Amino acid sequence: MGQHIASAESADASARRSGRGPRWWLVRGALVVALGLLVLALASQWNDVRDSFRLLTVGSVVASGVATILAVGTTVLSWRALLAGLGAELPLRAAVRIFFVGQIGKYIPGSVWPVLAQMELSRDYGISRPKAASASLVVLALAVPSGGLAAAITLPFVSADALASYWWALAAVPVFAVLLYPSVLSRLLALAFRLLRRAPLDEPLTLRPIAAGAGWLLVSFCWYGLATWLLVRDLDPEVGGGRLALLSVGAYALAWTAGFLVLVVPAGAGVREAVLVLALAPAVAGGPATLVALVARLLATVADLVWAGVGVALRRRGAIAMSPEAGMEDPEPGAQAERTTDQLPDTATRR
Template identity: 30%
Template sequence: MSSPSTFDRFTGSPAIRRLIRWCITLLVVGLVLWFAGGTVRQGWQQLSTSDIDISWPWVALSAGLYIVGLAPMAFYWRLALGSLGERPPLLAVVRGYYLGHLGKYVPGKAMVAVLRTGALVQSGCRPRSTVVSVFLETLSFMATGGMLAALLLVASGDAPAQYAWLSAGLALLVGLPITPPIARKLAGRVLAKQQAEGDQPTSSLLAGITWRLTAAGVACSTIAWTLLGLSLWAAVRSVGTTGAGPFAQLALWIEAVTLPVVAGFLSLIPGGAFVRDFLQVELLAPALPEGTSALLAAGLWRLISVSSEGAICGILEASRLCRRQRPTSDDTT
């Protein structure tokens, strides 16, 4: 047997491995902060050139609704992980879920899976199972968004017919891979590559991907999209009047969130920039009272969403670090 090379001996050192992990972590964090920060800077510049007074209590309400609105999908992600045989702690799932949202501002969208998988591998989850669960959660959210947009646009009849067709097409595109027969086949190919001696058989793990899990994803996604629609309403309310309360035009707020976000996701543009903003303005402008800028409202909601994601990630990470530094009972005796 050949002796290990100098490179193998060098990288085999625990200190070197820790250094490599730290360098990779810093690189990932740097990329996320750079691209997410660029989105914040762009939104702030747009707002700073406007003469409209912003009502900050409404902004705070919008931010709170946005963070709470994402929570149902963190719950569904944990269900998806459980269906694949993973049982990570709840706080690790919540932290990983919100952290992953910052990855969508990095070109290519892959950073979402990287951040979430990295967060849960630390809790003992297998990488490939976690990646499969990430795609189940993401595609469930987007497919439900597309279906909601199509149904509401057809029911209201206010928007051009092509938007309803676009929504239906997007829902079909991202919805097919999460139907249990197709999802089990795709997940089986991924999980088979990580099968090790003593592991639970892949077939028994795939049995957890059922229509019941799909229905749970649709239910959680519907709640999430509704709360995000209310978040958009509060953002619009902060720069003007909406003409009515949130529930009188609830269909409008959900339409103006679902179609732009789903289309932006499939565009592969970081954060869905331009695509999301264009469609949101197109849907909002005809319905808003005179004097309320749809463009300003869309820009503000984007700024609120990015800032809220960054804030909750900072809070969760600080909480994790505090728990790690807290002395155990053995240390205090």
């Protein structure tokens, strides 16, 4: 009996040292489920558009796909800037692996799964859960004022009806802007960690990393706008030139913001397409606009799959194995929350 107890205790200790406790398996299992849902979404979206694909040129679809991949890829720079603002600098290679492998969790209903996955994956690089969670939550929150700002600047000149119908998406912009002001954000995060009985952040976010994060998201929305423009121009739009470019950026930004604010569907499915169709109405009729919305959704799903594959490939090529210290639970208030840089394995600091 004593041997069985000792063996169980030894196994528990080994699991704690390796970091492969119940939470580790829960997150990895959720990511496998999310990957399956992503593939199913991809198959379903292809069935929706394959009969109408002949209306678009191959060159435009490929170019739009590349722009979408760049749009999705740019978001990791926002997350990395926020993490650096919290005193946790990551090599770009590590940031790509953590962020994009975790991001496939968004295909599970609810917004919590990507954050949980990124929290767990960040520990492989000695970054505490509070810092990883803070960066992930703030980059999500920043997307609302960033997307809303892009829509507010462009759409009044080209698609006022869309703004009138989805004014509530823009109404959230000043609310999120106030919540993301450094002094307000620091208090909110401190309260959250106190309620969770976790150590507070040792370096509160300042305006500079928040502004940098918002800037990268604005760049991402511009890439999305380019991807949309490349598709719309194939459909004989009624407007052209700079007006069509403004419409494409604003339409996608408004659609993304509205889809994000509806939390009950995974990755804004359905909501984003409906808003995009309405916003594109000044340029193309409902049928062609629906095709653009469905192809844009398909390309965004492909981009998620591409970046998740890149993240997995980077892990295979040399991401660190978790050390005993990284596998330990985050300390309670008053304990040391972070390992110092010189405690990280060499590969964690390699660029």
